Amino acid sequence: MNILAIGAHPDDLEISCAGTLAKMKLAGHEVFLCHASSGDKGHYEIPAEELIPIRQREAQQAGELIGCSVISLGMKDGEIFSEHESARTAFIDLIRSVEPDIVITHSPNDYMPDHVAVSKLVFDTTFTATLPAFSNRYPIAKKVPALFYMDNLSGIDFQPTIYVDVTDTFAMKLNMLRQHQSQLVWLKEHDNVDIVDFVETLGKLRGIQAGCARAEGFIQHMAWTRPNAIRFPV
Ligand SMILES: [Zn+2]
Numbered sequence: 001m002n003i004l005a006i007g008a009h010p011d012d013l014e015i016s017c018a019g020t021l022a023k024m025k026l027a028g029h030e031v032f033l034c035h036a037s038s039g040d041k042g043h044y045e046i047p048a049e050e051l052i053p054i055r056q057r058e059a060q061q062a063g064e065l066i067g068c069s070v071i072s073l074g075m076k077d078g079e080i081f082s083e084h085e086s087a088r089t090a091f092i093d094l095i096r097s098v099e100p101d102i103v104i105t106h107s108p109n110d111y112m113p114d115h116v117a118v119s120k121l122v123f124d125t126t127f128t129a130t131l132p133a134f135s136n137r138y139p140i141a142k143k144v145p146a147l148f149y150m151d152n153l154s155g156i157d158f159q160p161t162i163y164v165d166v167t168d169t170f171a172m173k174l175n176m177l178r179q180h181q182s183q184l185v186w187l188k189e190h191d192n193v194d195i196v197d198f199v200e201t202l203g204k205l206r207g208i209q210a211g212c213a214r215a216e217g218f219i220q221h222m223a224w225t226r227p228n229a230i231r232f233p234v
Contacts, residue, residue, distance in 0.1 A: 003032065003101065003102045003103075003233070004032045004034065004095070004100035005021055005032070005104040005105070005150075006035075006036065006105045007033075007035050007105070008080060008112075008118040009042070010038070010055045010180065010183075011039075011180040012035065012106070014179075015177060015199055016151050016153075017216055017218070018169075018172070019170050019216050021033065021068065023164065023166065023234040025068055031068045032068065032071060032098050032100070034071040034072070034073065035070075035072055037076060037079075038055060039052065040052050040076050041077035041078060042055065042077060042186045044186070044190075055182060055183075058181065058183075059072070059180070062176040062177070062179040063176075065175060065179070075087065081117055082124065087121055088124065091122065091124075092125045092128060092134050093137050095129035095145075096140065101145055101230060102145055102147075102230060103147050104148045105149065105150070106119040106122075107150065107151070108149070109156075111153045111154075123147065126141075126147060130142070130143070144228075146226055148162070148219065148220050148221065148232070151202065151216060151217045154202065155206070160217025160219060161220055162220060162232050163216070164216050164234050165210065166214050166215060166216050167212050170203055170214040173203075174199065174200065177195065177199060183195065220232075
């Protein structure tokens with residue numbers, strides 16, 4: 001199965017669903033990690049032109065830990081807008097190039113505008129990628145993939161419909177997250193949060209809810225054609 005996970009920024013997938021992605025990879029599926037923005041504004045001191053290659057390297061290192069391809073769409077932090085034609089074209093090309101059976105992305109009620117815009121772009125373009133009128137860089141997508149939303153930051157107003165036991169891959173998830181050294185600093189300074197501890201706490205809470213040591217939660221987007229009898233492959 002082809003699984004495409006799309007986050008707004010280079011560290012988002014590690015925070016919310018890397019334990020599940022690691023399990024999917026171990027189960028033999030093709031897993032693609034994509035971040036829409038290059039993460040150009042995520043630091044107080046390092047300017048964009050220096051920060052972008054640092055963040056690309058961090059994302060690459062995280063992906064390499066589980067042997068997954070990492071794709072960057074090269075957008076800019078705070079400048080992802082779902083109504084922009086260039087963004088819609090980039091997402092259509094991404095969907096068509098990967099031909100995913102399953103797409104995982106941000107919940108529509110996540111905490112910051114880039115996350116919400118990516119959620120909308122994924123919902124929109126997983127459908128419009130099947131329409132011949134849009135873009136012509138790749139052959140049109142043959143199907144609308146199943147769509148799953150990963151836990152939002154801190155789980156506020158997010159009731160999972162699927163729990164994945166990630167006890168076995170949680171150490172790997174944290175290892176992937178620690179590759180994003182620039183963001184461990186940024187999130188401490190900008191949001192006053194120890195993101196590794198934060199992620200571990202949410203993993204424990206979802207684990208308590210699911211009856212295991214560590215879990216990740218997801219909500220499947222339920223609409224016509226989307227469920228298409230695909231089981232979450234872990
Ligand atoms: Zn983010």
